[in-house]
Amino acid sequence: MASMPSSMHPDGRWFTPREVARLQSFPDDHFFPPELSNRSIGRMIGNAVLPPWICKVQVTMAQTISHTFNSLLNRIISNPNAEAPKIHNALRIGILCDESFDPEHIIIPARTKSDLKITAIATPDPALTKHLAKTHSIPRTYDTYAQLIRSLHVDAVYVALPLPQRHAIILQCIRKEMPVLCEGPISVSGEEAQEIYSRAAEKELEEGGKGLLVLEDLWVLAHPATHRAREFVQKAGTPQRATIKWTATDGKDATSMIHQCLSLLRFLIGSEVADVTTSEVRRNAADGTMADAVTAELRFINGCIATLEVDTRVAPTSPVGFLGGLGLGKKEDAPTIEIDCEHQKVSYYNFTTPNIFNTVSLTPLPPITDHVYSGAPWPSYPTESAWTPHRFVLEGFCLGVKGRSSGASPWWVKREFSESGVDVLGLVFGRGGMVLGGGLGGSGGEATFSIE
Numbered sequence: 001m002a003s004m005p006s007s008m009h010p011d012g013r014w015f016t017p018r019e020v021a022r023l024q025s026f027p028d029d030h031f032f033p034p035e036l037s038n039r040s041i042g043r044m045i046g047n048a049v050l051p052p053w054i055c056k057v058q059v060t061m062a063q064t065i066s067h068t069f070n071s072l073l074n075r076i077i078s079n080p081n082a083e084a085p086k087i088h089n090a091l092r093i094g095i096l097c098d099e100s101f102d103p104e105h106i107i108i109p110a111r112t113k114s115d116l117k118i119t120a121i122a123t124p125d126p127a128l129t130k131h132l133a134k135t136h137s138i139p140r141t142y143d144t145y146a147q148l149i150r151s152l153h154v155d156a157v158y159v160a161l162p163l164p165q166r167h168a169i170i171l172q173c174i175r176k177e178m179p180v181l182c183e184g185p186i187s188v189s190g191e192e193a194q195e196i197y198s199r200a201a202e203k204e205l206e207e208g209g210k211g212l213l214v215l216e217d218l219w220v221l222a223h224p225a226t227h228r229a230r231e232f233v234q235k236a237g238t239p240q241r242a243t244i245k246w247t248a249t250d251g252k253d254a255t256s257m258i259h260q261c262l263s264l265l266r267f268l269i270g271s272e273v274a275d276v277t278t279s280e281v282r283r284n285a286a287d288g289t290m291a292d293a294v295t296a297e298l299r300f301i302n303g304c305i306a307t308l309e310v311d312t313r314v315a316p317t318s319p320v321g322f323l324g325g326l327g328l329g330k331k332e333d334a335p336t337i338e339i340d341c342e343h344q345k346v347s348y349y350n351f352t353t354p355n356i357f358n359t360v361s362l363t364p365l366p367p368i369t370d371h372v373y374s375g376a377p378w379p380s381y382p383t384e385s386a387w388t389p390h391r392f393v394l395e396g397f398c399l400g401v402k403g404r405s406s407g408a409s410p411w412w413v414k415r416e417f418s419e420s421g422v423d424v425l426g427l428v429f430g431r432g433g434m435v436l437g438g439g440l441g442g443s444g445g446e447a448t449f450s451i452e
Contacts, residue, residue, distance in 0.1 A: 017041040025050050084114045091398050093181075094120035094154035095138075096145055096169060099128060100252065101160050105183065105217070107136050109391035116398050122148040145169055149176050156401055159183065163255060164437040167192040170214060174199045177206065179213040181397045185259045186216045188437040190423035197415045213400045215393075216418045220260040220351060221267055222392035229337075229348040229360045230268050236362060237342025239269045242306040246335040246352075247314040253290040254312045255436070259425050261308055264351060266421065268339060271302035273424045281432030289437075296428050308428070353388065
């Protein structure tokens with residue numbers, strides 16, 4: 001007997017439009033225009049999305065849009081980044097920086113902490129110092145690094161200077177018993193990093209005891225979703241292949257971005273780099289001491305092979321630039337890392353800014369997607385929107401300076417991790433034919449802006 005066409009009822013007749021609709025989960029009261037033929041109705045039903053599924057999608061979209069709008073409204077009304085009332089013994093931080101300084105790394109998150117305040121700033125240019133102080137309501141300015149480091153109005157120093165200057169400045173802070181939070185990388189070589197940490201650990205303090213806190217600001221490791229991603233990697237088995245991409249449009253020196261990406265790779269893969277097999281570093285056309293981009297392949301001790309791609313001169317692919325920052329543009333607009341492990345694949349989308357569009361996913365079966373956040377699009381939660389990765393780093397630094405942290409916090413960068421990180425960064429640059437730091441900051445401003 002010939003097989004029956006799939007569109008026919010077991011009784012040997014054609015399915016009615018209503019029966020086909022039921023098979024596709026349409027409710028019995030769904031209306032079909034009477035002027036349409038059965039063939040047209042069947043075609044409509046066959047091309048339709050299942051009603052229960054699209055209903056769930058619509059509800060989810062409506063809830064997300066409503067929650068996002070309410071969170072944004074709450075953010076605008078409550079101004080969560082407004083200055084918090086400061087306690088009388090708040091930690092006083094002085095900033096050493098230049099024209100490339102980004103206030104989002106310390107000034108903005110510091111505003112929301114009641115036990116920390118920015119009290120002083122110094123740059124190579126007195127006019128720039130006064131401008132930054134006025135813009136960010138910083139009460140004291142200094143003409144030299146040494147003046148700020150010796151100031152009685154500063155308890156700790158945030159170093160955001162050109163890379164070649166950091167080693168000497170941090171050693172000067174250590175001599176003056178001044179705790180340091182430094183933008184990563186902390187120096188231009190592992191040897192310099194070892195000297196910094198050794199001097200800090202051996203420092204005899206006037207108030208008694210030994211050891212001074214020096215912390216590298218690897219803020220990408222303070223992103224809470226980063227720790228969720230690491231849990232996923234540990235579940236997925238041994239990492240075998242990884243790709244990390246981060247693009248920007250500002251054309252700035254890519255060294256810090258490269259360092260953050262390398263640190264994230266090492267942290268998630270759970271192994272150190274054995275070798276940099278290939279590296280291509282693109283120099284800045286206007287300043288050959290700076291790097292615009294890098295593409296490199298790394299081999300880890302545990303056998304994982306990783307590809308690194310960083311570029312600061314890429315046009316955004318989303319129609320409106322800010323959409324990428326909110327996670328609403330195309331995926332390539334946001335920093336992304338993918339790790340193929342022994343059993344599953346881990347994908348971590350937007351590893352820089354906490355927002356509701358972060359995703360950490362595990363595929364294939366059983367698939368898991370974790371959004372980690374449920375608050376406003378930027379920076380994070382609706383009631384605690386100041387909790388950016390920089391805020392987490394500041395929290396750990398503040399606790400460490402005040403002796404209330406053992407260094408076990410997830411945002412605490414260990415000495416060994418920091419030292420080896422500088423070596424890996426130097427190897428990436430060296431394989432690409434460029435010296436880390438590139439001789440930046442040689443003589444500019446030395447006569448009037450000396451260390452001593």
